[in-house]
Amino acid sequence: MIDRSPLEYRHDETALQGVLVHDRTADRPRPGVLLIHEFMGIGDYLMPHADRLARAGFAVLLCDMFGKGIRPQNAARASQLTAPFKANRSFMPARARAGLDALAAHDLVDAHRMFALGLSFGGCCALELARAGAPLNGTISIYGYLNTPHPAQKQAIPGRILVLHGMHDKVVPMTDVHEFCEEMRRSETDCRVTIYSNAGHGFCNRTVRPDPTTGNAYCARTEQRAWAEIMNFLNEGKEKGTDGQ
Numbered sequence: 402m403i404d405r406s407p408l409e410y411r412h413d414e415t416a417l418q419g420v421l422v423h424d425r426t427a428d429r430p431r432p433g434v435l436l437i438h439e440f441m442g443i444g445d446y447l448m449p450h451a452d453r454l455a456r457a458g459f460a461v462l463l464c465d466m467f468g469k470g471i472r473p474q475n476a477a478r479a480s481q482l483t484a485p486f487k488a489n490r491s492f493m494p495a496r497a498r499a500g501l502d503a504l505a506a507h508d509l510v511d512a513h514r515m516f517a518l519g520l521s522f523g524g525c526c527a528l529e530l531a532r533a534g535a536p537l538n539g540t541i542s543i544y545g546y547l548n549t550p551h552p553a554q555k556q557a558i559p560g561r562i563l564v565l566h567g568m569h570d571k572v573v574p575m576t577d578v579h580e581f582c583e584e585m586r587r588s589e590t591d592c593r594v595t596i597y598s599n600a601g602h603g604f605c606n607r608t609v610r611p612d613p614t615t616g617n618a619y620c621a622r623t624e625q626r627a628w629a630e631i632m633n634f635l636n637e638g639k640e641k642g643t644d645g646q
Contacts, residue, residue, distance in 0.1 A: 412499035432514035437523030464500035547581035553588035567600030571616035
């Protein structure tokens with residue numbers, strides 16, 4: 402049985418409230434996944450992803466990047482809320498790390514088997530968290546922003562990276578993918594990048610409406626393929642420590 406419950410935590414002076422999702426019948430302690438939302442914040446669109454992970458034996462925290470009770474009702478408000486993170490990329494992993502630490506401290510979770518998974522804005526947060534050296538077995542970005550003012554230093558990322566990207570994404574163009582791959586090569590990071598030739602931005606978000614100006618479009622077939630790869634990546638990593646051994 403899937404259980405969803407609020408989890409309150411803090412980042413400095415900011416009160417935060419995520420959602421802890423887990424299967425009550427699964428073994429404990431279990432691997433943890435920090436699931437980081439898109440720019441519209443925590444919402445129902447994330448629940449199928451959280452439930453899928455919980456059924457697979459993970460404890461999932463829907464990370465709150467904005468603050469307790471702050472849920473944008475439109476794109477304009479969401480853009481206002483994400484602006485401070487885009488302006489200060491050091492703020493981004495610090496806020497995400499608060500969620501990771503709260504999840505790792507929970508008695509359901511094996512703190513030695515931790516992952517971060519984010520979509521779009523959340524994918525960027527997950528990658529910045531990895532670049533900052535967070536103790537992660539693996540990090541997954543689903544059509545996340547890939548550029549950064551703080552490229553990973555040599556061997557600074559302790560876990561593996563998986564990036565899933567749509568070729569028709571106009572929010573994160575293919576030129577960013579090339580630069581990201583070069584960053585991963587220079588930093589000697591164990592990284593896998595999958596490009597879906599038939600997809601754009603938002604292919605795993607069932608609420609996305611097609612928008613040719615941004616390349617936004619949900620794609621059920623790509624979502625299915627993406628999740629097969631995600632689960633393979635997670636199942637490989639949950640048997641290993643953050644050093645990959």
